[in-house]
Amino acid sequence: MTGVVRLATRGSELALWQTKWVVSLLPVPTEIVTVETEGDRDQERSLTEIGGQGVFVKEIQRHVLDRRATIAVHSAKDLPSTSVDGLVVGAWLPRANPFDAIVGCTLSELAPRARVGTSSLRRSAQLRALRPDVDIVSLRGNIRTRLTKGKGLDAIFVAAAALERLEIQPPVVEILDARVMMPQVGQGVVAVECRADDREMIQLLSALSDRETELSVLAERSFLRTFGTGCSLPIGAFAEMQDGTIMLSAMVAAPDGTRVLRGSLRGEDPEQLGGLLASDLVERGALALLSASEGKG
Template sequence: MKTLKLGTRGSPLALAQAHMVRDALVAAHDVAVEIVVVVTTGDRVQDRPLAEIGGKALWTKELDAALLDQRIDLAVHSMKDVETRLADGIVIAAMLPRADVRDRLIGAASLEALPEGARLGTSSPRRAAQLLGERPDIVIVPLRGNVATRLAKIAAGEADATLLAAAGLDRLGIAEGVALPLSTVLPAPAQGAVGMTCREGDDAVAALLAAIDDVPTHSAVLLERRFLAALAADCHSSVAAYAQIEGGRVVFRAEILLPDGSERQGGAFDRSAEDAAAEVDALAAYLLGAASPELRGLFGGQ
């Protein structure tokens, strides 16, 4: 078979994840894989929150275009950055085993240790809402950039602390920070998962990727993405969801929040895998029904 062209963003974390996928493919098939760096709008624009300029598509549209133009054969993504509705002609083909889903606090030993009025740097609506819910006194300041850039901004005093995904830090070999409990900071849907997309109908590439697909991760992430779809959530929405699959059962936890953290509607279920999809839809409907008109109005179609 021809050399596989694997598309990725060019950040250190994206490249680390691309090498993980390449290594897995080579081990499974002894196939040649070339890593192709694709610069995305999200990489180029660093001075504004993504929600202001187009949302998650800014991480994916150039990679999607490269796939559809056959410049690459597959693309590697942090699944939490992939839009809920995929571009026409693009499919999610596989996922690597999921890493630590928690967020790590950088800049303080705990949330309680943050001083009164501390500046928390983040451009994530979810993280901002969750932290404000725990500490209404903190001040949220915008903070974007790759992991190294954000760590440097904290060291330079642009903010007192920030939250970063434990999975990304681990993949970069960075031990800094304190993992926050899921009871306090539930992760973004699909956090910690690395996924691969390919062209719809490209059976040869899909077959290669199927051999490295981690089915429990893939199934869990699809449920979390289903929850986003059931809410009609967008990049402005403060949403958290986490599915764990074991022994044919799914334990699912989720919450929706007002941007200032003043309202937090959460729920959970433990069901058989066969019933999980319907339960996800029901949980989304329940949380929207329990929400105030202000919170419910932040989701599409409400």
Template sequence: MSKVIRIGTRDSELALWQAKTVQRALEHTGHQTELVPVKSTGDLNLDQPLYEMGITGIFTKTLDVAMIKGEVDIAVHSMKDVPTALPKGIVEGAVMKRANTLDILVHKGTDFLETEGMIATGSLRRKAQWLHRYPKHRVTDLRGNVNTRLQKLQDNDWNGAIFAAAGLERIEVLPENHINLNWMLPAPAQGAMLIVAMENDDYCRKALAALNHEASQVCVHIERQFLRTLEGGCTAPIGALAEIVDGNVHFRGALFSLDGKQKFETEKILPLGAHAEIGKNAAIELLENGGKELMQELRKILNT
């Protein structure tokens, strides 16, 4: 049996780039496809910070509903936007090879770094880490797709704005005036693309299995395991990065207070193959060493 695989995607330039990448990969393996763009709740409301909306997976819910209703067969997501628990009936089909995991600062000159400044970001994780490193700075909210956020930076008197490097690189809008934030831990699964399918759709699941990149899958699963054990959702100020180096899994994770003043961090190295619980154990260790109280405070704030 063969069928046209309907690919659900958000309609931003970056989301369409991701969906077209999946489309090309599927067509390369002999499958017929069709793109079905939809607009998510998170894209429609740009006036409110994400954490204030109180919705986990705000960028993925619309596509989840479209899949469950049978309007699309698969959906392509930036994996960092996907809740650690997928909706009933929806399963992971493939993790594409991961891109750049770094956050970057697009700036108008870097002299302000040693004094006072205003940085824009819609991410509590980025805000907390920036304030931890630059406590004299202020951080303002920034929403919208990549192009919208770059334009807002130009239109306002901010010193800079923080972006995921992968997004700007993918649609080729990375400005020269940027610096890599090597010290900033990325969001769990940052730089990775996830394709989901319906659990009962054997045809699509088999088609997607051929696209899976195992090393990327291993790393993002570790990071999401860390996030899930902390019960942090997609908005809490949690950073995590797993990398495979010379047959070993190197993992770093951290939890921050919203103002950046508190930081709990953990680091682990285990041989590949002995890594199954590394994210979970790192999170438990972090919680036992003071992170539990901070997570309780964060849940009260973010769930009100």
């Protein structure tokens, strides 16, 4: 490959960590291009209010499509469930811790009417199902910003992968199993996109991709795609390889936590598996729960 590979990324500490990881894996000269996204510019409104899907990736993808960058580095959880024309994910890097963490207090020790910070409808709906008495406080920003703001609250939610990758060790932290707090689709995974017609880059990235991570994330994204939603609605899914097959678990919730639908299914084809599990939850009333969450964030 001739020339410098330009990697487009958000400018946050975690995004740059992820991009430098990709740089360390590429056997070619590189240059990092930081891009401010819509989600970065607006830190006050909820993700639903500022556009939901793609608010952290659209501008980065445009840099690649316009050839201002060669590849784009994303947190896979930020990618909409449908691909952008002209782009393809060339590599799904090995997954870090996929689960959520509660910081400041363990879940069992949350005081009555505790104030808990999160901007995620997925997290707040599941927490309300467990503890309807808690007060959810909207909390956005990068990981260190949220940790600082969270000092005035009883607890906050963050992704465990962010803590581990940035080597942040809060005094009190509890990792929550998917049976308690279903993660966001793609959580803990770094996705690397390139142009669909860049065969040389596709070949280069394929050597970096982790097959088990790819199968797991494709199953999760297939589940999500049925509903046509992203991070702005109370949906979660987590897949992992078990004995050579994919075990997919997922949930759809009412935003107030009064009802949570959960299901799991095992299979070999990730696209088919996600669709089948989504159909099962739809038959059990998932669409009605999601329609109740429209306009809420």
